[in-house]
Amino acid sequence: MHYIDKITKYLGYFTALVLVILVLLVVYDATVRYMFSSGSIALQELEWHLFDVIILFGISYTLKHSSHVRVDVFYASYSQKIKNIINIISSIFFILPFSLLIIYISIDFVLLSYEQNEVSSNPGGLEYRFLVKSLLPISFLFLILQTLSHIKLDWKNKK
Template identity: 45%
Template structure:
């Protein structure tokens, strides 16, 4: 049973590691786009709603699709006032309870709500209301359920690893 849980956690970690590394390249693209936009604005006195929207779309992809990667590497925001002084087992208990009681249910709620949101944008072929803005807004809206699904998977991996940590000494002595 323990090996199965470890394999499941490793599989999830592998998915989010690959996606996180891929998404990290979007930061380079975003920097290039922003520099190009700034240069066009100051050198040629021109700007485009489409360029600005593309910048925030890419930022959205980075944030939404990279959140699970951040959780996997423990680089997410946390109030460490007490947590940093906890033993590894106490940290595992906090991670397990936090995942099961807060993160997993929150991800499920966001996924359910955002699927309808994304579907409606697709059905009406929603685009930007701004002249020169981008079409196909459902693509960026689709990143919401995908990003939260990846976060849900990583929360499951965190819960599994925490459970394994908490049961480690009991299985070794049994």
């Protein structure tokens, strides 16, 4: 499972790079729009697509570093053994089924977009909308892999 953690680490680095690019694009877009009264629909859509990359690929990286949302009011006071058991149970009964459901539903969503050669409805918008939609099943596949790695680690540390 070490290779999964390595993939997730590099996915996190990629996401950080995309975040830097997004910040630069937003600064450029705002500067051009307010100082020169100009702008680009395609650039604004690209910003949204980069935001999608950050959110979707950041999910597995966040799980790897246990930075995801949980109710820490009770969790913080539990022993490490109990925390590991809770992590295993929540991974098996919540993260994995939800991720599999998202993948199952989103594959048809992506295929339909690809078959229709879906483009932006805005004039001057981006083409190949299926590319950004394909991030959905891919990102949840990464989440499944990271969850399995997390379960193995928690199982090993449970004893």
